[in-house]
Amino acid sequence: MNRVTPPTSNPDHGVAQTVADAAERRWAVVVGAIIVALIAMMVVTGVHWSAMPPSRVETVDVKRLHLEGEFVESNLGTVLGDDGKVVVRLVAQQYSFEPQCIVVPAEMPVTFRATATDAIHGFVVGKTNANTMLIPGFVATFTTSFKTAGEQLMPCHEYCGTGHEAMWARVQVLEPQEFLAKAKGGERMSCVPR
DSSP, X not given: OOOOOOOOOOHHHXXXXXXXXXXXXXXXXXXXXXXXXXXXHHHHHHHHHHHSOOGGGOBOOTTSTTTSSTTSGGGOEEEEOTTSOEEEEEEEETTEEESSEEEEEBTSOEEEEEEESSSOEEEEOTTSSOEEEEOXXXXXXXXXXXXXXXXXXXXXXXXXXXXXXXXXXXXXXEOHHHHHHHHTTOOOBOSSOO
């Protein structure tokens, strides 16, 4: 039978216990500081979002999306506004993007405004930072710029059903001068002639 022997009155035992207690107190303070920092981040984020809500708070009626408002079919694609801003409007639905091909300029800010009609979709443009989720009934808005001209793929990156793997579009990035020459008419632009 194993017997537990009581600790002897070793002077090193008291020092070891003191060191262990100090280490435990330090770790308790570190863990407590991490918890306080996380709670502070949640409070600051909550207060900030209540003052400046995220971009997906703008809503649209998905039942009337194609009939009226900003996302009617004739309003989809890229447009250069009178103020010089480039805006791309697109709609995602199982299993396609409308328009299928988007024309944007290189080295200029481009604002994307997009929504979905039926399921949660998303898109990412090639190796850029253009990446967002599209939720039915909400308008996703973000601004980005493209560094170089060329063609990039834009796949749906949120699983949206059995045809998800075939849901993608193309983005043609044109040199600024070429884009501005094409955009002079003020009409909606896409890769496919209308």
